[in-house]
């Protein structure tokens with residue numbers, strides 16, 4: 192539960208920001224919504240008041256690319272709510288023609304919001320600590336050829352977030368900073384990007400982006416919001432670029448099985464009657480067998496330090512599962528998975544790639560770490576390892592009263608990072 196917590200979400204009038212706002216409210220937080228679209232923002236405010244009560248949300252019109260507006264609205268939020276514990280820089284656009292605007296919103300706006308939040312949250316300024324989550328994109332980890340500027344802004348958000356997370360840790364700010372990297376989600380941003388006045392000189396390459404939409408089928412905003420909540424709640428996670436994506440493989444295999452079986456039915460029709468019911472039963476058995484083979488709660492280790500979750504999701508989902516990065520539960524299961532690496536991870540709190548729901552995988556970044564699925568082992572300055580404290584996802588994250596200090600992880604002395612398990 193996030194009861195007593197105050198969250199700020201930019202770009203929350205629709206799309207992913209709206210989904211983040213809902214999941215925060217469902218988990219007990221109060222939410223200050225920022226958006227440049229006043230009409231949509233006010234409309235949403237009315238809906239949320241009816242759904243969650245009038246004291247839970249407040250909409251503020253603000254343009255994140257304007258230093259004056261962002262600073263002013265930040266002060267208004269502090270005046271009303273008293274403090275800020277969770278800050279999500281989510282506002283973003285995709286406009287390759289007006290590329291300066293894209294940079295000023297997607298990158299400068301994120302930097303501005305992050306620094307405003309950090310200045311308020313850090314312990315050195317009397318803050319309570321907390322968590323900052325920046326919405327990047329899968330395009331921040333791999334290019335979208337038809338959108339080089341958008342790609343650049345998202346790479347910038349990932350790099351900025353990772354660098355600042357280490358700085359925050361090293362300077363003992365008490366603030367976690369993570370990036371969220373979703374692939375395609377059906378929102379207004381995607382719809383707008385099909386127009387030539389947005390794709391600009393690379394409009395002819397939009398077919399490449401469409402091909403990528405085949406490779407990374409659309410995900411629901413609610414799925415991304417679940418990953419967002421992981422980053423909010425798991426106090427052992429800092430400096431992560433959490434990927435949320437579907438991959439067509441599993442669904443494709445299932446469709447292939449069904450088509451093959453149905454074709455087989457046609458083949459046998461002339462030799463012997465196979466009832467439709469029997470065919471359907473065969474298909475259902477195949478699907479059940481598939482999920483049993485990939486099911487099984489918990490973690491398995493694919494290579495030293497790398498955690499792969501094996502629990503399958505309900506039918507129609509994609510492999511992967513819901514494991515919590517760095518959680519005590521994950522570490523116990525990981526330890527149970529045996530192996531020196533597990534022991535080492537248990538001792539040192541090494542965080543690795545963990546496949547989460549809908550194939551989320553975390554690129555844990557650290558100075559010098561290549562952007563691969565790797566495992567970061569952190570050790571204290573004196574070379575001894577110590578575990579990043581972790582919190583069960585379901586556990587109470589904070590005290591009930593508003594604006595009380597976050598249970599910030601006991602921050603380590605400036606860690607040194609070594610990358611293992613490339």
Ligand SMILES: NC(=O)C1=CN([C@@H]2O[C@H](COP(=O)(O)OP(=O)(O)OC[C@H]3O[C@@H](n4cnc5c(N)ncnc54)[C@H](O)[C@@H]3O)[C@@H](O)[C@H]2O)C=CC1
Nearest residue numbers: 202206207226227228254255282283328375376378379380
């Ligand atoms: N839709 C997708 O496939 C993906 C989106 N993202 C990112 O997710 C974030 C949210 O995007 P969506 O929800 O898809 O888009 P959306 O267009 O549905 O929502 C974006 C919201 O941000 C607001 N906004 C735009 N410029 C603003 C500004 N200057 N100041 C304040 N608010 C502003 C808009 O009014 C809108 O309400 C963006 O950063 C986007 O780059 C990342 C990966 C995938």
Ligand SMILES: CCCCCC(=O)/C=C/C=C\C=C\C=C\[C@@H](O)[C@@H](O)CCCC(=O)O
Nearest residue numbers: 285328329330332333334338341374375384
């Ligand atoms: C310009 C339109 C933006 C639409 C919103 C958005 O951000 C969508 C991004 C979706 C997917 C990006 C995919 C990039 C794919 C490749 O570059 C691939 O190599 C990246 C693989 C990275 C990984 O860790 O899997």
